[in-house]
Amino acid sequence: MNAFTDSLGLAARLITQADANLWRIVGLSLQVSGSACAIGALAGLALGAWLAVARFAGRSLLIAGVNTLLALPSVVVGLIVYLLLSRSGPLGSWGILFTPQAMVIAQSILVVPLIAALARELVVEALREGGDQLQAMGARPMLSAALLLVHERRGVLTVMLTAFGRAVAEVGAVMIVGGNIDGVTRVMTTAIALETSKGDLPLALALGLVLLGVVAMINGVVGLTQRRPLAATGGLG
């Protein structure tokens, strides 16, 4: 019980004293996971929308494959990206192993199936309601899917939050491809893993609490934006 109260106190001190090291780690975590989600959104939303409307042989197999990748272990992703980016790997010439860029690539790969699978569900559901009517108005399938993602933008935001949660909370991939280098690639989860291995459990737990707090804050901000009437947002002229 003491460990928890100590951790709470330590977490509060780290935050209130604006510990520079802590904020650097928090900043890098948000930067890496945010970038991964942005890249993952581009690929995942497009893939999900396409899977919702495309009709081709093997589509069910591809959907099953994407759904299976939801359970993709982050260490496996880390290992694959490590092999690709290591000196002897096909992308070794990029020289980005053990950099934040490598971590972004790994986390992007991790979130794409999640975003694609959930976006596909959103579009399929919306198509049941409005697919015919959009088609009757002249929208081709992929355009209908894109419009339905705009229509379901609150759902898309929830998907993105889920993806961000998956990215920011994973440790395996960033540990392997980032190397947990202090001041360079150390993020919240790798810092927690390090402090735990060193036996500094209160600090590890405090960092965990800070991580939860940051995610809760982001959720709160997004939640507030979702309370606005839907027609007041969105990008169509």
Added chain:
Amino acid sequence: MTVLVELDAASVHFGRVRALHDISLTLRRGERLALVGANGSGKTTLLRLLNGLIEPTSGRRQWHPQRAGRPPVSAFVFQRPFLLHLSVRRNLRLALWLAGVPAGARATRLAGALERVGLQALVDRPARSLSGGQQQRLALARAWAVQPDIVFLDEPTASLDPTAKREVEALIEQFGRDGMTLVMSSHNLGQVKRLADRVLHLEGGRLVVDAPTERFFTDGGLPIETMQFLRGELPWR
């Protein structure tokens, strides 16, 4: 009168289910056609076939070229209109954009359509916050705005209260007066008498009667299925 669409022995199958069987008909400019029949008789399928949302499994559908050699422009109003989570204005703009209306003409069309259905004051309201009747009027504005040759209406007043029903009926009548060709499915025989000049009775996917409205409601020599339908008798008795 100019022929807009022709069906020649057109059938539609959904898997093993035969939804339409050997339908032949000619739709001419300015006609007000009502499709009547029991649930499952094929009214909606026929509307979708005429509009081009589905293809005939066998037989032929031909759209006759109109001005500048283009096929007739059509709009489809569904029983429950699908409106995107956007404002009234943006929903209309989207319809105009999808219909390929030039950017320079969209503002005029939009204003004209809103005036036509009396929704000018609600232009910035979220479309989904409108009442059922207002939503259907917006759907009619969306149809009117693209200045179609044919308007397909699938039970357009079925889910409305009596007041909204009267408003929507009045608008449909105006569309007819504007010279638009109307093809409407309805269970409301009074509405059919008021709005249509030609009635098609469908039964089990077959076209049983194709007659002028007056004859349809007064001729005692129509096929037995149609007489039963008009008397409100259940076909399986």
